[in-house]
Amino acid sequence: MKKLTYTLLFASGLVFGQFFEKDKTFTKQDTLKGSNTIFRNFWDVKKYDLSVEPDFAQKSIKGNNTISFEIIKDVTNPTFQIDLQQPMKADKVTASFPVSEYKQDGDFIWVKAKKSFKKGEKYTIDVEYSGNPTIAKHAPWDGGWVFTKDQNGNPWMSVADEGIGASIWLPTKDIWSDEPDNGVVMKIITPTNLVGVGNGRLINTKTVGGKTAYTWEVKNPINAYSIIPNIGKYVNFKDTFNGEKGKLDLDYWVLDYNLEKAKKQFQQVKPMLSAFEYWFGAYPFYEDSYKLVDSPYLGMEHQSNVAYGNQYLNGYLGNDLSGTGVGLNWDYIIIHESGHEWFANNITAKDQADMWVHEAFTMYSEVLFTEKYMDKKSADLYAVGIRKSIENDIPIIGKYGVRNEGSGDMYYKGASMIHTIRQVINNDEKFRQILRGLNKDFYHKTVTTEEIESYISKKAGIDFSSVFNQYLRTTKIPTLEYSQNGNVLKFRYTNVIKNLKLPIRIEGEQTINPTEEWQTVKLKNNNPVEFNNAYYINYTKI
Secondary structure (H helix, E strand, O other): OOOOOEEEEEEOOEEEEEEEEOOOOOOHHHHHHHOOOOOOOOEEEEEEEEEEEEEOOOOEEEEEEEEEEEEOOOEEOOEEEEEOOOOOEEEEEEEOOOEEEEEEEOOEEEEEEOOEEOOOOEEEEEEEEEEOOOEOOOOOOOOEEEEEEOOOOOEEEEEEOOOOOHHHOOOEOOOOOOOOOOOEEEEEEEEOOOEEEOOOEEEEEEEEOOEEEEEEEEOOOOOHHHOOOEEEOEEEEEEEEEEOOEEEEEEEEEEHHHHHHHHHHHHHHHHHHHHHHHHHOOOOOHHHOEEEEEOOOOEEOOOOOEEEOOOOOOEEOOEOOOOOOHHHHOEHHHHHHHHOOOEOOOEEEOOHHHOHHHHHHHHHHHHHHHHHHOOHHHHHHHHHHHHHHOOOOOOOOOOOOOOOOOOHHHOHHHHHHHHHHHHHHOOHHHHHHHHHHHHHHOOOEEEOHHHHHHHHHHHHOOOOHHHHHHHHHOOOOOEEEEEEEOOEEEEEEEOOOOOOOOOEEEOOOEEEOOOOOOEEEEOOOOOOOOEOOOOOOEEEEO
């Protein structure tokens, strides 16, 4: 992400989340990167078939990517936009159709076709690339390659590129709304003393002339930022999980000296999968397996290739983000990043402005895991505890069409919004079926926030549109002002959008429907009213 004004999420003294841009003047380049432009909207990516070979000493990479695609509307002599960010170079571009010219201009490769296309036709563009990619200074919060060494001095390499985009190293159609429907084949070429680990399943290993090529295959759609090579002194161990769709292969790749620690810490994977399949439905990528891979940075949700760097500690690097002690009962990176397999990798936002769909639900997955793994009291304690890190700086939803993320509050505040919605639904089985329904009805799809919001309202039978507007599109947190005289409660909302519809349960099952106008209600007794702190609202007695 660009070096502008950043908001850092601090929790337990640790930087958490990602860098989020507060202020920016957007350019034509931002629109080209973030919009479905006339150079993108007539073709649909079907598959990437790529190779990558890093050079540790030179901090460089080279390879190629064959992009298979289908024409989705008739078009005459179009120009294709392929994304490849500087300083990476396109050494050669070829296509399975006549090309009048191609050129690299800034962060884009322009391929001008010398023919007309009809809907349904299929073609390929192949790009050979090389160069010294941007080096990450603080992965995964910024973007770039990591060239480092493990504790034994062996080369250890990977990349993190969710915010900045996969095109920081790989020529792609780098927009979230177009995933390769038929997956990816990735060949990672390494020195023979190292191992290359990618997404999906290892389908071939071949050694020639002092180098080994590890070929990995993903059969499911995958977002470009999830396509990640890892190169290091890896060893492998395996397990299986008997889940909703049968036997799920568990594949673990760790640095050789971490093997025994990993065998112990990764025992948390099966309880995690059991909990998430209960709440969300079957793991979305049985065909590609579930994988945890030692990473030279803290972690990321790379599909069927989850990056793990939590130092084999419970909590977040040994700390509890909620400040309650609850989060020390499980490994934050295993739980959080695996939760993304459902929300981010199965259900993917079309635009980065809607990244809350990834982070809010996944942050809330920690609450749901705790509830299943421990108990509901602990889960509620955790859910309330994480609110201390909410900043309410800018709205959660960013600006569309320019690769702009909203506030980092999409994590804690987004989870708190979902917890609030759950209280209003007041039926945990219905709530669970909504979560499962999201993952079933939007299975392997890209979505808009409007689709997710409408789905939840429809399935709940409650109009949550004003609740979403309040928490996602403003920085206002509802305040309930109240006074009590005997068994008479007087109350109203302040700091809310017009016509917010957010009922609150008090004293068990009694419900009030505050507005901005004063109302009164009779309580069952004269005892001081008890409010449910599971709602993310402020209470002010006057």
